[in-house]
Amino acid sequence: MSSALTEPGPKRRLESAIPNEMPETSVQHGKSFDDNIDILFDEIMLAAQWGRPSLLLAVHKSKFGQDKAEKALEARLEKEGFQVERIVINDRRSDIGQLIREATPRARPVFFISNIDWGGGEDGRQAYRALNLHRELFVEEAVKAVFWLTVNEASNLPRFAPDFWAFRHRVVEFVSQRAAGKVVLPAGVLAWDMQPSPVPFENAEGRIRAREELLRRLPDSLEALSTRIELHVSLGHLHWSIGDLEQAAQWFEAGLALAKDYELPELKASLLNGMGIILYERGNPAAALDQFNQALRFRSSSRALLINVSAANCMLGRIQEALTLGKKAVRANPLEADTWRRLGYIQNGAGRPDEAIACLAKATELAPRAPDHHISLAVMYSLIDRPDNTRVQLTRAQELSAGESAPMIDILREATLGDIDKARELLAASVAAGQIATHDVRRDLNLSLLFDASQLEAVIT
Secondary structure, three states: OOOOOOOOOOOOOOOEOOOOOOOHHHEEOOOOHHHHHHHHHHHHHHHHHHOOOEEEEEEEOOHHHHHHHHHHHHHHHHHOOOEEEEEEOEOOEOOHHHHHHHOOOOOOEEEEEEOHHHOOOOOOOHHHHHHOOOHHHHHHOOOEEEEEEEHHHHHHHHHHOHHHHHOOOEEEEOOOOOEOOOOOOOHHHOOOOOOOOOOOOOOHHHHHHHHHHHHHHOOOOHHHHHHHHHHHHHHHHHHHHOOOHHHHHHHHHHHHHHHOOOOOHHHHHHHHHHHHHHHHHOOOHHHHHHHHHHHHHHOOOOHHHHHHHHHHHHHOOOHHHHHHHHHHHHHHOOOOHHHHHHHHHHHHHOOOHHHHHHHHHHHHHHOOOOHHHHHHHHHHHHHOOOHHHHHHHHHHHHHHOOOOOOHHHHHHHHHHOOOHHHHHHHHHHHHHOOOOOHHHHHHOHHHHHHOOHHHHHHHHO
16 A cells, blocks of 8 residues: 555554655655555656666565555566566575676666675675665666655665665655654563463462562571572562552562572573563663573573564564564474564564564464464554455454454454554553553563553553
């Protein structure tokens, strides 16, 4: 769908990342899909008429929209005798200038160049750097090229290829007019590095009381030390689960003090991970990252710790490192659907909606009867304006939740399919009725993508 639609819809996070320093005259905002295709086509026609180069940037929220635009523009160009030559970048094909030179000779060629974020090299930026080296080629050969970019690639281009950025000719956005916000990954993206144990109590408060009583009865002996620390881990997690971060932190800190002088790597990793989650939720991802990295020294292959390090790095803007660690997390247990789901949100936070959808689809494949995975996929489809896919996944989630109270599904259905005001009303009613806790609203990954932070705070305060 184009950026010109005026019908009501949910607040989108996958939006334009064109830097503020871009000259306003070079960017086309608020155009319909057809208008944007006309702009690209006219630029190429004029460049051919005057024998000059034309370096065009077409920015999309996702590959879904990009494919549609490529086909539409190619059809227009072929009618005028142009021939499209596609160059798809990967880690073995990243020197764009050399690839243009090696392309099959064609009459009136127009190059469609995509996937520059996949250009390999030690830091994954080789394709960007290559663009800086070939200004003479573009000018002397009067190259006509459309660079098909995701929002993330458009954001990276002026940083990693500033010389190329300076002599591009036109930028056309197939995205909304809003500037991209900062990465938003609530604490719900983080994983606990512990196995939940079955308990006979009905609620978290009852489980807390039971563990506190057990802790009081334990002998103060070396033999009972590991059990005592395990209870600290459990109590910290339980207090976190009811939104009591202060008490949770106290239990983790006390547990670390008990474990300090002993070789208890598994327990130390869990305690440090808990402290990291608390710090992250308090808004300090840098301090959280330090805790997660310390925990990794004790449990280096933990998928939970790896995904948490990935999320913290993403929040700090270290995108390449975040994605490398996130992929390492799923490799640690490739059949664990929950890790794929969390990585999907990190991919989205990194500006890669297509990769996010692929991760969430993998989660639904591994755990097809888990409603949450289908809900996540529905939300992600909604962010790239795929309403049919959104409905399919929401319907599946409702079928799997049949007979259960699932107010969140109703809220997300309204939000993803266009009635954000009704969704907000339903959310406020559910919070007021105690069906959804305020700390769960703040941690929810889907709500953070569909609502502004100010909207959520207004609901829960």
